[in-house]
Amino acid sequence: MFCTKCGAQIQEGANYCSRCGTPVAATEVSAGEAAQCTSGMATASLVCGIAGFFLGPLLSVLAIIFSIIALPHFGNNPALKGKGMAIAGLVLGMIGLAWIVFVIWTILVFLGFLVI
Numbered sequence: 001m002f003c004t005k006c007g008a009q010i011q012e013g014a015n016y017c018s019r020c021g022t023p024v025a026a027t028e029v030s031a032g033e034a035a036q037c038t039s040g041m042a043t044a045s046l047v048c049g050i051a052g053f054f055l056g057p058l059l060s061v062l063a064i065i066f067s068i069i070a071l072p073h074f075g076n077n078p079a080l081k082g083k084g085m086a087i088a089g090l091v092l093g094m095i096g097l098a099w100i101v102f103v104i105w106t107i108l109v110f111l112g113f114l115v116i
């Protein structure tokens with residue numbers, strides 16, 4: 001098969017074009033742009049979901065938003081890859097938010113004891 005972006009021949013089983021780096025999965029789908037966008041959203045969701053644990057609730061919220069944007073596309077196109085990442089991002093985002101709420105609640109309780 002050939003890369004739809006640069007036209008270079010791609011080896012069977014390769015995940016990326018060796019010349020321009022375009023993902024093969026995206027070149028196989030007719031709506032290549034949408035596929036890349038969706039898998040990018042899924043990746044961003046997963047990354048934000050993990051980063052939210054360390055960097056704060058804003059990233060956890062972003063992870064949930066990204067996965068909500070990305071997930072409907074997977075229902076329309078089963079060939080799209082990254083659904084697992086989007087779901088993982090959604091779950092991690094929710095756990096991250098719950099964790100932040102727990103930390104804030106703990107701090108408030110602690111401060112409450114100090115005031116008393």
Ligand SMILES: [Zn+2]
Nearest residue numbers: 003006017020
């Ligand atoms: Zn290429």
